[in-house]
Amino acid sequence: MEPKYKPNANPWAxxxxxxxxxxxxxxxxxxxxxxxxxxxxxxxxxxxASFQVVFDSQGDNQG
Structure with a gap:
């Protein structure tokens, strides 16, 4: 059975x-x-502090 979620559901970081x-x-x-x-x-x-919003298509799934 395949998971019902997207691997990177939160791409904005x-x-x-x-x-x-x-x-x-x-x-x-x-x-x-x-x-x-x-x-x-x-x-x-x-x-x-310095903050930046980025679209991280890889997310925490790198490597």
């Missing part, structure tokens, strides 16, 4: 950028609008 070679995924979302709303909150809560 928010990454916190610490330096050019170090980024950490802090959240994943099914829709871009959800990610955009959440990043606004993060930017208000942590104004000195």
């Amino acid at each position: 928010i990454f916190r950028c610490f330096e050019p070679t170090r980024q950490v995924c802090v959240a994943r979302f099914r829709r871009r609008s959800e990610a955009d709303g959440h990043i606004k909150t993060l930017r208000r809560m942590i104004p000195d």
Whole structure:
């Protein structure tokens, strides 16, 4: 029986950028609008941090 879910159901991700070679995924979302709303909150809560919304088609299924 095949699974009834998509392998990457949450392709939109928010990454916190610490330096050019170090980024950490802090959240994943099914829709871009959800990610955009959440990043606004993060930017208000942590104004000195750098965040970026990306479409991550590979997700956590890499390698």
